Amino acid sequence: xxxxxxxxxxxxxxxxxxxxxxxxxxxxxxxxxxxxxxxxxxxxxxxxxxxxxxxxxxxxxxxxxxxxxxxxxxxxxxxxxxxxxxxxxxxxxxxxxxxxxxxxxxxxxxxxxxxxxxxxxxxxxxxxxxxxxxxxxxxxxxxxxxxxxxxxxxxxxxxxxxxxxxxxxxxxxxxxxxxxxxxxxxxxxxxxxxxxxxxxxxxxxxxxxxxxxxxxxxxxxxxxxxxxxxxxxxxxxxxxxxxxxxxxxxxxxxxxxxxxxxxxxxxxxxxxxxxxxxxxxxxxxxxxxxxxxxxxxxxxxxxxxxxxxxxxxxxxxxxxxxxxxxxxxxxxxxxxxxxxxxxxxxxxxxxxxxxxxxxxxxxxxxxxxxxxxxxxxxxxxxxxxxxxxxxxxxxxxxxxxxxxxxxxxxxxxxxxxxxxxxxxx
Ligand SMILES: *Cc1c(COP(=O)(O)O)cnc(C)c1O
Numbered sequence: 001x002x003x004x005x006x007x008x009x010x011x012x013x014x015x016x017x018x019x020x021x022x023x024x025x026x027x028x029x030x031x032x033x034x035x036x037x038x039x040x041x042x043x044x045x046x047x048x049x050x051x052x053x054x055x056x057x058x059x060x061x062x063x064x065x066x067x068x069x070x071x072x073x074x075x076x077x078x079x080x081x082x083x084x085x086x087x088x089x090x091x092x093x094x095x096x097x098x099x100x101x102x103x104x105x106x107x108x109x110x111x112x113x114x115x116x117x118x119x120x121x122x123x124x125x126x127x128x129x130x131x132x133x134x135x136x137x138x139x140x141x142x143x144x145x146x147x148x149x150x151x152x153x154x155x156x157x158x159x160x161x162x163x164x165x166x167x168x169x170x171x172x173x174x175x176x177x178x179x180x181x182x183x184x185x186x187x188x189x190x191x192x193x194x195x196x197x198x199x200x201x202x203x204x205x206x207x208x209x210x211x212x213x214x215x216x217x218x219x220x221x222x223x224x225x226x227x228x229x230x231x232x233x234x235x236x237x238x239x240x241x242x243x244x245x246x247x248x249x250x251x252x253x254x255x256x257x258x259x260x261x262x263x264x265x266x267x268x269x270x271x272x273x274x275x276x277x278x279x280x281x282x283x284x285x286x287x288x289x290x291x292x293x294x295x296x297x298x299x300x301x302x303x304x305x306x307x308x309x310x311x312x313x314x315x316x317x318x319x320x321x322x323x324x325x326x327x328x329x330x331x332x333x334x335x336x337x338x339x340x341x342x343x344x345x346x347x348x349x350x351x352x353x354x355x356x357x358x359x360x361x362x363x364x365x366x367x368x369x370x371x372x373x374x375x376x377x378x379x380x381x382x383x384x385x386x387x388x389x390x391x392x393x394x395x396x397x398x399x400x401x402x403x404x405x406x407x408x409x410x411x412x413x414x415x416x417x418x419x420x421x422x423x424x425x
Contacts, residue, residue: 003070003186004288011065025278026058044243045250045258055266059274063202063281067216070185071198074221075257077265078214078277082181082201083109084270085215089177089199092260093232094145096122101139101146103130103160104392105153107201108381110179111393114148127392130160133168140172145231146197147174151190151331152182154367155377155401156394157315157341159328166194173231175223175256181205182339182367186291187332196223197256204368205337208283208290212276219257235259241267290370290406294338297412298404302340304413310350310420312343312398338405339367343398350423351376351398357422360415361402372405372412 001009012023031050033039041047050056064076079085090100102114104127114125128135130149140147147169149160162178169176175196180188184205190198200206202214226248229236235255238244242262247255265271295318302316317324318336328336344350355363361372365380375381382395390396404412 001069006066006069007284007287010069011062023059023062023278023281025274026053027274028057029053045245045262053274054269054271055261057271057274057277060272060277063272063277063284064216066281066284067185067200067218070189071180071218072189072191072220073198073218073257075254076216076218077257077261078202078216078272079265080215080270080272080276081213082107082179082199082203082215083113085199085201085217086110086179087113088260088264088270089197089217090118090123090146090148091264092256093175093234094123095234098143098145099124099126099141100148101126101128101136101144102148103150103153104128105130105156105158105160105394106150107154107179107181108377108385108393110150111382111389112384115389129392130158130165133164136165137168137172140168140174142231144172144174147176148179149176150179150182151188152317152337152339153394154182154339155341155381155399157317157324157336157339158394159317159324159331159336161327162188162190162193162195162331166196169196170194173228182337183332184287184291184337186288187295187335187337191220191222193331196220202280203366205291205294206284206287206368207280208287208368208370210366210369210371212279212283214272214276214280217257217260219254219260221253223256225255239263291335291337293406294404295335297406297409298336298338298340300409301402301404301412301416304416305340305342308420310345310424312345314340314342316340339401339403341399341401343396344400344420344423346423347398348378351400352379353425354400354419354423357419358415359418360407360411361405361419367401367403369403370406372407372415373403375401377401 060078067076126139166176177197178190178195180198181201198218200216225232225235235247247259251258305314317328
């Protein structure tokens with residue numbers, strides 16, 4: 001099936017007892033066993049089935065199947081937030097003493113997790129500019145467990161050459177994890193470009209309506225954990241926390257996503273509520289339509305800003321004069337999602353005046369809502385970064401970020417026009 005169809009149909013057939021056409025919300029903590037043996041088989045991963053909703057839930061399973069098929073993988077895990085997804089993806093294969101090599105152009109929360117929380121727990125994250133491939137390769141050593149990047153950086157708006165990152169990762173025998181939140185599988189199927197694991201904040205375009213926080217990890221099943229058994233002993237030796245199972249033997253190509261479920265999720269518990277999975281699936285149904293409109297509107301906004309005398313620079317990878325235009329063509333089919341950033345003449349103060357003058361576009365820090373949103377990263381999401389860190393994250397003081405929504409373009413442009421005028425007063 002094509003992505004638009006998968007988003008509506010994958011993973012669910014009218015439920016046998018009630019014939020419900022829409023995936024029901026299975027609002028239950030637990031699932032009954034037929035008998036003691038059945039319970040034991042479930043715990044041994046010997047038969048498929050549900051145990052307890054911290055670990056799996058039938059509503060979440062439908063969402064997981066849709067995301068698996070949209071990305072073209074072998075399995076997915078829905079969790080409570082995008083941050084939990086990123087943390088669990090890395091914790092599935094890295095522990096104290098290991099390191100990860102990441103782009104520096106990151107979502108602010110991810111940067112904090114990498115630079116501060118992981119560091120205190122003994123996992124070192126080494127940062128490189130997304131386009132500096134020599135540095136990326138030079139940072140990898142025997143203790144590296146993954147490379148990490150965002151397909152389209154938030155808020156930097158850079159499109160990463162995932163293929164190059166994947167080649168470097170595979171040459172060194174490590175997987176590439178890609179945060180595909182901004183592009184979504186509608187614009188970029190990261191496994192087609194060599195990535196091994198995808199992570200998502202479902203809070204953004206996939207949920208799409210600013211109602212629900214959620215995250216997911218998708219496993220391509222392509223990385224050969226057995227070939228690199230020494231580096232990934234955690235997947236190739238008996239796990240005492242799960243009664244001695246060897247994940248690559250029990251789960252084959254789904255070893256990674258299996259351990260992700262039964263170790264980080266089971267033992268630390270950032271589960272996604274079934275009601276949230278249901279809400280997110282309502283959004284997912286229209287993702288294809290919305291992404292088309294987000295891209296169309298964002299292109300119009302970027303072109304408008306580009307010719308405006310009060311605007312110093314515009315950053316939108318789909319514009320022909322963007323330094324990321326060629327990579328955007330190759331990786332995202334020339335579509336750069338809905339996030340446009342720009343600098344206003346008059347620096348920090350003019351930026352603040354612009355934000356304060358907005359009447360339609362909402363002042364908040366989220367992205368990917370159907371409604372247009374605006375924020376000033378230097379004073380909000382990236383507030384804790386020093387000037388050097390701001391620069392390497394691709395954030396400047398005067399930068400304004402608009403997450404262009406699916407309203408009528410005339411109304412969006414009218415609000416931007418009057419706010420730009422106010423910014424120069
Ligand atoms: C928002 C976001 C996250 C974090 O997701 P939450 O659902 O807010 O935890 C991670 N990566 C990117 C690119 C994001 O935009």
